[in-house]
Amino acid sequence: MRAVALRHEICDNLRLKFIGAVWHMTTQFSVAGVELELLRYPAQQESNLQAWDAADEHLLKSLVESEQAAVPTAIINDSFGALSCGLSKLNPSWPLFVETDARTSFLGTEQNHGRNQLPMDNLQWFTSRDTLPNHLALVLMKLPKNLSYFAHQLTRLSQVLPTGTRVLVAAKAKSINSALLDIFAKHLGPASASLAWKNTRVITCVSDGKPRPLAKEVTWAVPEYQLEISNLSNVFAANKLDIGARIMLDNLPKGDFKSIVDLGCGNGVLGLRTAQLFPEADIHFIDDSEMAVASAKANWARNQLPADKGHFYWDDCMTHLPEEVQPDLVLCNPPFHQGEAITDHIAWQMFLDARRRLKDGGILHIVGNRHLAYHVKLQRLFKNCTTIASNGKFVILQAQKK
Ligand SMILES: C[S@@+](CC[C@H](N)C(=O)[O-])C[C@H]1O[C@@H](n2cnc3c(N)ncnc32)[C@H](O)[C@@H]1O
Structure with a gap:
């Protein structure tokens, strides 16, 4: 803790001394009645980047509008916990299985649950190498930049998801094309994209129940x-x-x-x-x-x-x-x-x-x-x-x- 505090102190001093301007970033998340305060990790940093994006908003909005029940849900590639905090806020006992490869995402999600007084008893952590549970009823994902990694994540899901399980993937509309839909079909099952909202779409993929082998390193x-x-x-x-x-x-x-x-x-x-x-x-x-x-x-x-x-x-x-x-x-x-x-x-x-x-x-x-x-x-x-x-x-x- 001391190390973090010291870094923030130095960061603050240098920022005031050398940059002469304090970054203003939005921290108030407000979508479909879900209100949160969300920060990136580390909370203090030399950037004006936000802790969530419109794709997070789109996904949460569509879950609220469809009155999604609190079934066992995997959340994958949630940058700093916007999705897991959102679902915990909707229902503090929503069973969440959170998969991340990024330590900053893990630490940011913890930090944002604490900041919003959300207990984390409903949440279990997984890295992208841990075996996922086989009783998932819904999967929420953000599309990562690295599509080989994305294919790996879909393949992992193909090994545990029962036939017919929905996987909802939120992404910028400009990242969605027929090549991406082919990746879904090859590694998990058929997929189709929603209408655009704030330049994002939610892709719904339905698991075909056929387990695929993981690609070699x-x-x-x-x-x-x-x-x-x-x-x-x-x-x-x-x-x-x-x-x-x-x-x-x-x-x-x-x-x-x-x-x-x-x-x-x-x-x-x-x-x-x-x-x-x-x-x-x-x-x-x-x-x-x-x-x-x-x-x-x-x-x-x-x-x-x-x-x-x-x-x-x-x-x-x-x-x-x-x-x-x-x-x-x-x-x-x-x-x-x-x-x-x-x-x-x-x-x-x-x-x-x-x-x-x-x-x-x-x-x-x-x-x-x-x-x-x-x-x-x-x-x-x-x-x-x-x-x-x-x-x-x-x-x-x-x-x-x-
Ligand atoms: C440009 S790559 C360099 C990788 C390797 N050292 C090389 O030279 O090929 C930068 C690396 O920094 C890692 N990285 C990004 N953010 C980080 C963070 N906050 N803490 C530690 N590593 C981070 C990335 O995952 C990535 O592996």
Whole structure:
């Protein structure tokens, strides 16, 4: 808790000092008689993004209008709990089975239930690798950006849903086309879309009761570093090395590192390479995606690295990293979107956390698209920033905690 409070304090100070403007975001959710106050996670962040979207509103509105009974319901890809809070508000004993791959979604849903005085006794959590219950009577989903992951989620549902179960998927109207409806038909059953409302539609898919096998993980090699990488379906860089990661691998820092954090590790390729270069070091892999953390862990074993030196955390940046971990190097290829939204607020949060957690003299070593101007952020935070390498598109930057 102290770590979160401290980050908010720093975040506040920097915001007032450097940005000179306070973000105003809407937090009042009001749809079909359901009133909630909803925040993103973390609640305090350098973005004016909202915790829900019109697709959430559309789904909840259609459930209220059809007087949906409180049957056992799965909720999948609910960003920060708008759907689960909405149903809990309609009926606090509505049995909810909430599946998410994102730690921020899990933490945000908890936070928003608390904020709206909604108990969570009616809710059970699942990651996208846990087995779902087989007595679901209704499924509500938000369409994720990654359609391979979506196909994986539908396939999982095909393995547990009785014939005729309705799956309602809310999405922006512009994301819905015949190719998407084919994905439903291939992995779960026939589907059709509603009329548009606020530029969104709700697709109704009816389970055909035929279980499908899960697709195999994708595996690929990075021959120049003798690494083999496998990726679960929701992991960044699905079937080849990311170009930002490649320039990072070609320009890793030198030093006598003992404790290294791979922040936003994805499949763990950066941390795996540092384990080869610095065999004495403990490597800490952190990602918001549970599948990413699972892939990094599997890749650690696949590349025969020593079990006691690899550590894995499903977390929002370094929020819950144990206090005794004091890195002397943090590696980071930061995300520049969250779901559909293009944003650099997570990069900012990662840099703040790195500054807070690095040992004195420790190094933050990052890669970024040149146009994102991360050097401005690092200079503000660390009061120093060195360009280590660059090509037309990417830049490798380093800042030292002094
Ligand atoms: C650009 S990818 C980099 C992946 C990998 N390090 C590489 O270089 O290929 C950014 C990663 O940050 C993760 N991420 C996004 N938000 C996060 C958060 N709040 N906390 C931790 N990781 C996060 C994403 O899941 C993704 O794996």
